[in-house]
Amino acid sequence: MPSHYPRYLDGPSSRAISVIAVALPLFILPMFLLVVSGAPMVVSLGSSTTERLEDNDGDGLAEFLVLDVDIEVFEPGAYGLHGSALDGAVTANAGPLDLPMGSSKVELRFSGSALSRSITGGPISFDLEVFPRDPSSNSAKGTYRTMEDYMPEQFEAPSSGTGVEVRILGMEVLIESKVLRLSINTTLPQITFTYSGGSGDSTRSTIRYLEVVAYEDKNGNAVFDQGTDLKKYEAPLNTVDWSLRTDFSQGYEISLHGVVPLRLSGSATAVAWAKMTFTYRSRSLLLEGWGQKFDIDLELWQPLDADRIAVVHELRDLSGEQTIEKGKGGSVQTDDPNVLRLISPRGLTTGIYSWSDEISVGEASPQTPSRANTTFTVDGHVASIIFSYPLSGGTLSIHHDPVIGMDPANMPKERNQMGFLSNKPLAMIIGSAIGVLIVAGTVVFRSWSERREQRALIDRERKGGD
Amino acid sequence: MKDLLVGLLLVLSLVLSGIGFLSYRRSGSPRLLMVSFAFLLFLIKGLYLAVGLYLTHWVKVPRGFALAFDIMLLVDVAVLMTLYLALFRKQRVR
Numbered sequence: 160m161p162s163h164y165p166r167y168l169d170g171p172s173s174r175a176i177s178v179i180a181v182a183l184p185l186f187i188l189p190m191f192l193l194v195v196s197g198a199p200m201v202v203s204l205g206s207s208t209t210e211r212l213e214d215n216d217g218d219g220l221a222e223f224l225v226l227d228v229d230i231e232v233f234e235p236g237a238y239g240l241h242g243s244a245l246d247g248a249v250t251a252n253a254g255p256l257d258l259p260m261g262s263s264k265v266e267l268r269f270s271g272s273a274l275s276r277s278i279t280g281g282p283i284s285f286d287l288e289v290f291p292r293d294p295s296s297n298s299a300k301g302t303y304r305t306m307e308d309y310m311p312e313q314f315e316a317p318s319s320g321t322g323v324e325v326r327i328l329g330m331e332v333l334i335e336s337k338v339l340r341l342s343i344n345t346t347l348p349q350i351t352f353t354y355s356g357g358s359g360d361s362t363r364s365t366i367r368y369l370e371v372v373a374y375e376d377k378n379g380n381a382v383f384d385q386g387t388d389l390k391k392y393e394a395p396l397n398t399v400d401w402s403l404r405t406d407f408s409q410g411y412e413i414s415l416h417g418v419v420p421l422r423l424s425g426s427a428t429a430v431a432w433a434k435m436t437f438t439y440r441s442r443s444l445l446l447e448g449w450g451q452k453f454d455i456d457l458e459l460w461q462p463l464d465a466d467r468i469a470v471v472h473e474l475r476d477l478s479g480e481q482t483i484e485k486g487k488g489g490s491v492q493t494d495d496p497n498v499l500r501l502i503s504p505r506g507l508t509t510g511i512y513s514w515s516d517e518i519s520v521g522e523a524s525p526q527t528p529s530r531a532n533t534t535f536t537v538d539g540h541v542a543s544i545i546f547s548y549p550l551s552g553g554t555l556s557i558h559h560d561p562v563i564g565m566d567p568a569n570m571p572k573e574r575n576q577m578g579f580l581s582n583k584p585l586a587m588i589i590g591s592a593i594g595v596l597i598v599a600g601t602v603v604f605r606s607w608s609e610r611r612e613q614r615a616l617i618d619r620e621r622k623g624g625d
Numbered sequence: 626m627k628d629l630l631v632g633l634l635l636v637l638s639l640v641l642s643g644i645g646f647l648s649y650r651r652s653g654s655p656r657l658l659m660v661s662f663a664f665l666l667f668l669i670k671g672l673y674l675a676v677g678l679y680l681t682h683w684v685k686v687p688r689g690f691a692l693a694f695d696i697m698l699l700v701d702v703a704v705l706m707t708l709y710l711a712l713f714r715k716q717r718v719r
Contacts, residue, residue: 579685580694582678583628590632597633597706598640601713 202238202289204301205229205262212313213268220315223407224274226267226303230289232258237292242267242303244285248277252327252345252403265289268407270326271314280310323441323448325411332403332413334439336448338567341439343413345403348396348437350453351477352510352563354570361571362509363477364501366563370395371419371433371457373465373550381532383469383547391465392421392431399435410441421463434458443560449491450511450564456525457548457557468557469547474512476540480504483542485535490568495561497533499542507569514561518548525558627686630698631674637705638667644712667705 207229212221228240240253251267258265267287274283282305290298316324326333334341335355342351348368353359373392374383399417406412416436420429436456443452455470474483481501487493488500489508494515501510516532519525535544548557645661648654677684686694 579687580627580691582682584679586628587632587635587675587679590629590634591636592632593629594633594636594640598636598709601709605713 200299201232201234201236201291201293201296202258203231203233203299204287204289205231207262208287208303210303210305210307218315220271221313222271222315224269224271224283224305224309224314226269226285226287227264228253228267228287228289228303230258230263230265232260232263234291234296235260238265239290239292240265240267241288241290242269242285244269244283245277247329249273249283250328252405270316270324272316272324273326274309275311275314275316278309278311281308282306283309323411323444325407325413327405332405334411334413334451336444338447338449338570339451339563339565341451341563343403343415343437343439345415346401348399348401348415348417348435350437350563352565354509354565356570361478361480362501362503362565364481364510365475365477366472366512367475368396368437368470368472370471371421371435371468372471373421373463373468376466381467381547381549382534383467383471383545384534390424392463393424394419394421394429394433396435412438412440414438431463432460434460445562445564447567449567450562452560452562455546455557455559455561459550459555462553462555463550465550467547468550469545471543471545474499474501474542474544476501479540481509482539483537485537485542489566491564491566493562497535499535499537499544500566503569508566509569511564511566512561513564514546514559519558520549520552520554521556522553523556525556527552529554531559626695627691627698628678630695630702631671631678633702634667634698634705635671635675637702637709638664638671641705641709641712642668664705664708667701670701 209227211225211227213223213225214221226242228242230238230240232238235258238256238258240256241250242252243250249269250273251269253265253267256263256265267285269285284302284304286300286302288298288300323334323336326335330345331351332343332345334343338355340353340355340359344350349365351363351365353363371392371394372383372390375389375391376383377388378384396417396419399419401415401417404412404414404416414436415438416434419433419435421431421433422429434457436454436458438454438456439451440454443454444450445452457468457470459468476483481503484500484502485498486500487498489511491508491511493511493513495513496516498511498513500508500512503509514531514533516530518529518531519527520529521527529549532547533544534547535542546559548554548559641664642661645657645664649657649661674684678686
């Protein structure tokens with residue numbers, strides 16, 4: 160049989176050429192794309208991702224749908240993983256995680272509360288993205304469709320045993336108890352808090368941690384007096400690269416941490432570093448969920464040539480309706496001597512930010528009791544607060560634990576709680592009776608008027624006859 | 626208010642449907658049949674509301690919708706009343 164190939168492509172050599180012709184583009188194309196894109200492919204999604212349900216309280220309802228995502232790492236480093244489904248109604252994040260070269264499994268935990276609200280039944284398709292910490296490298300995207308069908312009734316909100324729900328929504332982590340809703344920004348040391356439920360917006364407030372300052376206490380009053388005390392090191396906290404860690408193995412533990420570069424005052428050069436961590440735990444949730452105690456930890460990597468270190472922050476009302484007052488009040492009994500309260504236009508205490516002067520300090524870890532000193536100024540909707548911690552005695556590690564809360568006694572009723580009109584069957588029967596009366600009345604009236612007309616007609620006929 | 630109006634709507638639409646069908650049977654006019662059917666639709670609406678509101682609770686009227694719901698029912702009742710009174714109004718013999 161004559162070959163269709165030209166002579167020089169016929170025979171065994173033609174098969175080899177064909178193989179090369181197919182294989183070469185397969186090899187060249189990714190290389191070409193790699194070169195053209197200018198970014199190295201350092202990670203990809205593997206093919207052996209698995210799914211499982213997690214029912215921590217053993218009640219038959221899952222608190223989490225967990226994906227064990229298979230990640231192929233070509234260059235060891237820190238990677239984050241983001242997953243979402245149903246147009247972002249269900250999201251979860253993991254990392255950043257230090258992953259070695261090769262295949263790794265990373266957990267993505269999707270909250271049962273979001274799943275129960277959003278899915279309609281059937282398999283769920285998740286969009287996955289694994290991204291390297293290094294922005295010059297490309298992230299890898301893929302989808303995962305669950306092997307099983309899932310129904311909304313299979314899930315429940317994750318609970319720490321106190322009725323608290325924790326959700327990760329894009330750039331924020333939401334902790335919601337019966338009374339309090341905390342939103343933790345995952346890229347800034349900023350906490351927004353309000354009443355839980357649908358009526359929260361009129362009580363929205365935020366605490367923003369702005370700056371860390373190490374200073375020489377010129378007047379020896381143990382507080383940071385701007386203008387009097389000598390700033391030696393400073394670090395604005397909005398320039399720090401903050402990372403979030405979450406642990407839901409026992410309740411929740413959410414920590415935001417970053418390495419704070421301390422610059423010599425007036426200089427752009429960082430000469431010392433400190434790790435700063437904000438931690439929120441389910442076991443630090445206060446009774447009835449009205450407040451969340453959280454930890455502020457500062458770990459200095461080098462001793463500083465300064466007397467004290469200060470954390471400058473502000474409490475701000477975001478609703479535009481509340482004012483800030485200092486001092487205790489409302490229904491909340493707190494042992495903390497320092498209390499700032501947010502007051503509603505009706506004069507009721509809504510939000511609470513309180514802290515103790517008692518702190519722990521130490522060289523390696525904060526084990527020695529010590530005291531913080533605080534200054535704060537209140538100006539209507541904003542309060543500026545400065546915590547000042549001692550650095551004497553080789554202190555490198557400082558631990559402080561303020562409280563954010565909402566006064567449960569003054570929680571407003573939910574605005575979106577739609578009331579319905581009550582039904583009164585008796586009124587309906589009365590309405591029907593009125594209808595019957597109208598009909599009967601018109602019938603009677605009509606027959607009466609007919610009879611009258613007939614009588615009038617008869618009378619006329621009689622008169623005509625006479 | 627809505628309960629009273631539902632009662633009125635039921636009775637008026639029932640009476641008008643009845644009169645309409647009786648008139649159709651007497652006259653055999655297809656136009657009267659269509660008018661009777663329109664009254665029957667009002668009756669179905671009234672029955673649906675009565676069953677949904679008082680027996681099965683399918684229908685729930687949000688508080689924010691109360692006024693609009695009352696106005697809509699009032700318009701329905703006014704339409705039926707106008708037609709009903711028009712029926713009873715005697716044609717003046719010139």
